[in-house]
Amino acid sequence: MIIRTVIILAYFLMPISAAFADDLMVADNGLSAGYATLAWPDAAGETFLLEREADSGWTAVYDGPDHATTLSGLHNGTYRFRLSADDGMPGDVLEITVAHHPLSRAWMFFGIGAVMFAGLLGLLAAGTRRPVPASGEDATR
Amino acid sequence: MNEDAVLPAGIAWAIIGGFSILWIWVGWWLGRKNDTLDDYMLAGRKVGMGFAVATAMATWVTSNTTMTAPQLAYQLGIWGMVGYSLGAVGLLLFAPLARRIREMMPEGYTSGDFIRLRYGNTAWRVFLVISFFYSLGWLISLGMAGGLLINALSGIPYAYGMTVIVVVCTLYTVFGGLKAVIGTDFVQTILILVGVIILAVLVINQVGFDAIHDSMQAKRPELLNLLLPASIMFLFNNLFFGVGEIFHSNVWWSRAFAFAPGVGFRAYALAGLFWLPIPIVAGLIAFAAPALGINVPSPDMVAPLVAGKLFGLTGAILVFVVVFAALASSLDSVLAATSDLIVKDLYKGHFRKDASQAELRKAAVWIILGLGALTWALSVPKMATLGSLLHFTGAFVASTIWPIAVGLLYRRGSGALATAAMVLGTASGLYAYFAIGFYVAALVSAAVSMLVMLLAFTGEPTFDWATLRGARQKGHGENS
Numbered sequence: 001m002i003i004r005t006v007i008i009l010a011y012f013l014m015p016i017s018a019a020f021a022d023d024l025m026v027a028d029n030g031l032s033a034g035y036a037t038l039a040w041p042d043a044a045g046e047t048f049l050l051e052r053e054a055d056s057g058w059t060a061v062y063d064g065p066d067h068a069t070t071l072s073g074l075h076n077g078t079y080r081f082r083l084s085a086d087d088g089m090p091g092d093v094l095e096i097t098v099a100h101h102p103l104s105r106a107w108m109f110f111g112i113g114a115v116m117f118a119g120l121l122g123l124l125a126a127g128t129r130r131p132v133p134a135s136g137e138d139a140t141r
Numbered sequence: 142m143n144e145d146a147v148l149p150a151g152i153a154w155a156i157i158g159g160f161s162i163l164w165i166w167v168g169w170w171l172g173r174k175n176d177t178l179d180d181y182m183l184a185g186r187k188v189g190m191g192f193a194v195a196t197a198m199a200t201w202v203t204s205n206t207t208m209t210a211p212q213l214a215y216q217l218g219i220w221g222m223v224g225y226s227l228g229a230v231g232l233l234l235f236a237p238l239a240r241r242i243r244e245m246m247p248e249g250y251t252s253g254d255f256i257r258l259r260y261g262n263t264a265w266r267v268f269l270v271i272s273f274f275y276s277l278g279w280l281i282s283l284g285m286a287g288g289l290l291i292n293a294l295s296g297i298p299y300a301y302g303m304t305v306i307v308v309v310c311t312l313y314t315v316f317g318g319l320k321a322v323i324g325t326d327f328v329q330t331i332l333i334l335v336g337v338i339i340l341a342v343l344v345i346n347q348v349g350f351d352a353i354h355d356s357m358q359a360k361r362p363e364l365l366n367l368l369l370p371a372s373i374m375f376l377f378n379n380l381f382f383g384v385g386e387i388f389h390s391n392v393w394w395s396r397a398f399a400f401a402p403g404v405g406f407r408a409y410a411l412a413g414l415f416w417l418p419i420p421i422v423a424g425l426i427a428f429a430a431p432a433l434g435i436n437v438p439s440p441d442m443v444a445p446l447v448a449g450k451l452f453g454l455t456g457a458i459l460v461f462v463v464v465f466a467a468l469a470s471s472l473d474s475v476l477a478a479t480s481d482l483i484v485k486d487l488y489k490g491h492f493r494k495d496a497s498q499a500e501l502r503k504a505a506v507w508i509i510l511g512l513g514a515l516t517w518a519l520s521v522p523k524m525a526t527l528g529s530l531l532h533f534t535g536a537f538v539a540s541t542i543w544p545i546a547v548g549l550l551y552r553r554g555s556g557a558l559a560t561a562a563m564v565l566g567t568a569s570g571l572y573a574y575f576a577i578g579f580y581v582a583a584l585v586s587a588a589v590s591m592l593v594m595l596l597a598f599t600g601e602p603t604f605d606w607a608t609l610r611g612a613r614q615k616g617h618g619e620n621s
Contacts, residue, residue, distance in 0.1 A: 028439075028440070030216060030371075030578070032371065032577075032578060033216065033217060033369075033370075033371030033372075034363045034369065034371070035215075035216040035217075035440075037438075037439065064436060066436050066438045068438035069437065069438060070216075070439065070440045070443075072215055072218075072361055072363075072364060072440070073218065073357065073360070073361025073362055073363040074363060075362065100363075100370050100371065101370040101371060101374065101577075101578075102370065103368060103370055105370065105374075106368075106370035106373040109373070109374040109377070109378070109581055109584060110373050110374065110376065110377060112377070112588050113376065113377020113381065113584050114377065116377070116381070116584075116587060116588055117377060117380065117381075120234070120384070120542070120546065121234075123546055123547070124234060124237060124238075124546060126550075127551060128238075128241065
């Protein structure tokens with residue numbers, strides 16, 4: 001039972017890997033919320049340069065010894081990245097697309113939450129107003 | 142090895158060693174007069190107001206508050222930070238329920254007791270599965286947070302730091318039971334509050350709101366967007382996740398049983414109010430990362446990385462002490478409460494119905510040790526980020542909110558209905574987790590569960606409140 005639970009837990013909790021470009025991958029995919037962690041866990045080298053394509057050409061996003069970086073607060077759009085190690089040649093380009101949820105969907109969930117919260121407050125207020133029934137009392141609620 | 146570590150490994154080991162000795166000594170000292178099962182599991186059922194507020198608050202200030210709140214601020218922006226603070230609502234809403242639980246089940250032991258007596262065996266077993274899954278998720282997230290924190294600040298390998306924290310917390314919980322947990326929580330609360338206030342003042346003085354705002358505007362503009370869709374969806378999700386965690390978990394029920402009569406309501410209400418600003422302060426620290434040009438390899442490491450970079454050695458030590466205290470105060474509580482649930486609801490409830498008090502006391506020790514070992518084993522592989530791991534369990538716990546609220550306050554609602562609410566709520570929450578995102582799992586789960594439990598109000602009130610008083614002791618502290 002325990003082993004089965006562990007296997008199920010491990011299956012569900014495996015990080016989502018959406019795309020690969022050589023060693024560059026999306027390790028934590030929150031593209032519909034405007035964030036993603038890009039990682040290169042198996043890349044060989046001492047220092048790494050991660051670049052993003054912009055109108056003016058490739059610009060550095062990260063330059064250092066770490067094997068990952070987290071991007072967040074991204075607008076809708078397609079972003080292209082490439083990685084090079086120890087001033088070598090860049091690898092393949094990794095392309096990711098940020099597409100935020102539509103606001104209509106966001107407000108729908110917000111509305112469900114607000115209504116449910118009001119309902120819970122009402123339930124608790126009405127239910128806790130009356131004293132705790134004594135043992136054996138046949139309360140009518 | 143983390144390249145941004147600012148705390149020498151020697152100092153980190155000295156802090157870990159010092160606090161480990163302190164916690165284990167406090168655990169032994171407080172636990173030396175534990176005579177009965179009530180003493181060990183429920184601190185003699187006479188915890189006073191000061192300790193009650195401290196333990197409720199310290200337990201709710203977890204690694205999730207100090208490390209996942211900044212992660213969510215870093216990923217979801219302003220509403221991520223504010224949404225996390227809505228976790229306080231769970232404590233506030235549980236306050237009246239805690240009073241009711243103490244009065245209706247003066248000799249109860251676990252949340253499982255209530256579900257079994259109120260809804261019957263099928264609902265009880267479903268509830269136990271949910272509760273164990275959640276507890277395991279929480280324990281793993283705490284173990285992981287310990288390893289990540291120590292690695293981020295000192296460069297000590299993740300596995301070493303995680304191992305030390307899990308072992309120390311397991312040991313003092315074994316020695317002292319709930320008394321040790323509550324006693325250490327009191328000290329840890331003071332450390333957390335003082336440390337967080339100092340950190341907030343330092344961040345504002347050294348970076349400043351203008352610099353933080355300008356940098357975010359340039360580098361991460363959507364984090365300032367008050368209409369960021371995912372964070373709007375997250376607001377009530379986190380509220381219901383927190384409510385689900387607290388309403389169902391034996392961590393909070395065991396305290397409701399352990400607090401002296403008349404203490405529970407005010408203790409939970411005050412703890413909620415004191416807790417409310419802490420995620421805001423913790424989240425603010427994450428917003429300084431872009432202004433400081435810090436690389437964040439994993440979003441759950443953002444707070445210790447910023448504190449280390451910003452305040453150097455002193456800041457790193459301060460954060461280390463605060464988060465270490467927050468971790469320990471929660472890890473011990475979950476270990477103790479989950480062990481109670483296993484002892485009473487599984488061991489005695491299913492396998493050893495005639496177990497004596499002495500046998501249960503001994504079983505509790507072995508179960509705590511086993512839980513500690515299982516936590517360690519599942520924390521080693523670092524299966525997910527803290528945020529995604531934590532919110533995965535939201536799909537489970539939020540399904541219990543309505544069955545518990547309705548069951549505690551009304552005579553309506555059958556076991557079949559409560560079972561259906563928990564199963565369908567969890568299933569739909571999991572679907573939402575994978576189909577939409579972690580930020581709606583608890584919300585969807587609670588909504589579906591509510592729709593099912595609404596059917597309770599179409600039936601007649603049939604439950605007899607006197608049944609709940611069946612959770613009383615025989616001569617030696619066992620449940621009848």
